[in-house]
Amino acid sequence: MRKVAILGSTGSIGVNALNVIRELPGRFRVVGLAAHSNSALVAEQAREFGAEVVTMFEDAASARLKKDLVGGARHAPSGVEGLCELASHPGVDVVLTSVVGGVGFAPLLAAIRAGKTVALANKEPMVMAGAQFMREAERWGARIVPVDSEPSAIFQCVQGLNPDPKAVAPLKTIRRVLLTASGGAFGSYEGDLADVTPAQAMNHPTWKMGKKITIDCATLMNKGFELIEIMNLFGLKREQVEIVIHPQSIFHSGVEFSDGSVLAQMGLPDMKLPIQYGLTFPERATRVIEPLDLVKIGTLDFKRPDFTRFPCLSLACEAARKGGGMPAVLSAADEVAVEAFIARAIRFTDIPRVVEKTMAAYTVSGGLPSFQEVVEIDAWARAKAKEHLR
Ligand SMILES: NC(=O)c1ccc[n+]([C@@H]2O[C@H](COP(=O)([O-])OP(=O)(O)OC[C@H]3O[C@@H](n4cnc5c(N)ncnc54)[C@H](OP(=O)(O)O)[C@@H]3O)[C@@H](O)[C@H]2O)c1
Structure with missing residues (x-):
């Protein structure tokens, strides 16, 4: 038990x-x-x-x-x-x-x-x-x-290679990771994003989730967060991660190894699977989700993300490259901005503006901050982001 x-x-x-x-x-x-x-x-x-x-x-x-x-x-x-x-x-x-x-x-x-x-x-x-x-x-x-679906997919691809849960050898053979994103509520929306409401942004096409992550999916900030999360989890460099829009959310992510072989983890978009694996790891228990019927799904589409229309993704990439305390600034400013958008105090397109201004006010110095320093950076960034809201 x-x-x-x-x-x-x-x-x-x-x-x-x-x-x-x-x-x-x-x-x-x-x-x-x-x-x-x-x-x-x-x-x-x-x-x-x-x-x-x-x-x-x-x-x-x-x-x-x-x-x-x-x-x-x-x-x-x-x-x-x-x-x-x-x-x-x-x-x-x-x-x-x-x-x-x-x-x-x-x-x-x-x-x-x-x-x-x-x-x-x-x-x-x-x-x-x-x-x-x-x-x-x-x-x-x-x-x-x-437990997050895409990082779990990558974890499962890597884990599947070696029964030893502590094995690190497979990580060294990762050439790149294919990190997929559904595209969120506005993946195929052609209207002006400045006018969209929180209710529209909450209307995710494939996943049913809490408010904040659903808005983060709509801005693509969520994918930027996952980029940083997987770089940290698997010791990857920014250029080893390719972000791919995949609207059906079936191919949950994949790993390309040094010999060119690509392993992917697939399934219906149901969080019960990665949650179950997170709880039973390293064992696999009985299936509690619907089986995957590829013929019924028929088509899997993939395309490149639009970094211009969704600047949060570019900001996350910049934070990933700069490192140090910048990812903490990114996360804190986003949390403040998303709350303000949900409260209808700012527009959808103001979310990246608030994050960008907060990041611009911060200078990365030295190596990795200590836990205490990260807590201080987080508090500073929240206060700064609130100033920008005003
Ligand atoms: N939902 C998904 O499918 C999904 C997928 C991948 C990753 N995630 C990540 O998982 C996390 C949770 O997402 P979610 O969608 O489940 O969010 P959610 O539906 O909004 O639920 C948030 C949960 O956290 C509790 N909570 C919020 N603030 C708290 C606090 N200060 N102290 C204690 N509990 C607090 C809430 O309690 P109350 O109900 O009492 O407010 C609620 O139980 C997020 O970081 C998200 O990025 C979610």
Whole structure:
């Protein structure tokens, strides 16, 4: 029985993870559950899965949960402290990080320093300080298994080569990675992007996800984040990653090896598969998703991304090239800008403007920043991005 903690259990990834766990009875025990404010759903989940520890980020939600959920589960403190407590809980084997944004930074570090296997959905911390997290994971014997569909695809292609989960030899033979993107809500939209609404941007053609990542898909920032995430996860250089638009979201990504052979991981666009693999790794369990019917799908299309129409992708590439604290600036400024767009305070096309101005105000110096420095850069970039909003 693998013992699991889910940080962000009420979101799109969290709920899907519990669906996977429900469909694979006897494989997992849910030890911990955490969310931001949806205490009613956490209470329901805790009762169904018999969670031992629960926590809500928000104080008021934490108080509500204590009233709703009496007996059984222990209540960890609210805020980041509770998330870190769950992430490093001695009774947990696998921590699924599925909160959204930079708030997942400290809990990821806590999980790594406790030597956990991290099923990583929350990509923003890996953008902010991915190389540092990988080094820390090696130091503490922790394992990071990407849950995001495309990084999971690459992980599976590489993993498939060698049964030893710690093997690094296949990584050295990667010539390049084919990182696919659906193109988001505006992949085939020909109108003026300055006029689109949050509701239009939320209308993703293939994936059903939380608000922030869906907007990030519409700007293509999400693909830029994945570029940085996979560079850190697999030790790749920018020029080893080719970003390809693939509207059907069937070819989840591929790896070309030194001899020219390309391995791809494919499947229907259903997050249950990468979540399941993240939770069962290195084993494969019974299928819980619909089988892939290639004949029914018929055609798979691929084209190059439009870097001019979607400047967030160029900004992410620039942050990847500059390195240092720049990816943390990129991530923080994007989080501020996306929130403002959802609140209808800025236009869709202002998102890259806010990010660009914030990046322009930052100078990369020295080598990789420490974790503490990344936290400071993140705070600085959020404040700067808010100035640009005004
Ligand atoms: N959805 C996908 O298919 C997908 C795919 C790949 C990667 N990801 C990544 O996975 C992460 C989660 O995405 P999502 O789509 O599942 O987001 P989502 O549906 O918006 O859910 C976010 C979850 O995090 C919780 N949360 C938010 N802020 C929190 C805080 N400060 N403390 C504790 N919990 C907090 C929310 O709780 P409340 O419900 O109480 O607000 C909710 O449970 C993101 O980093 C995203 O980029 C998602």
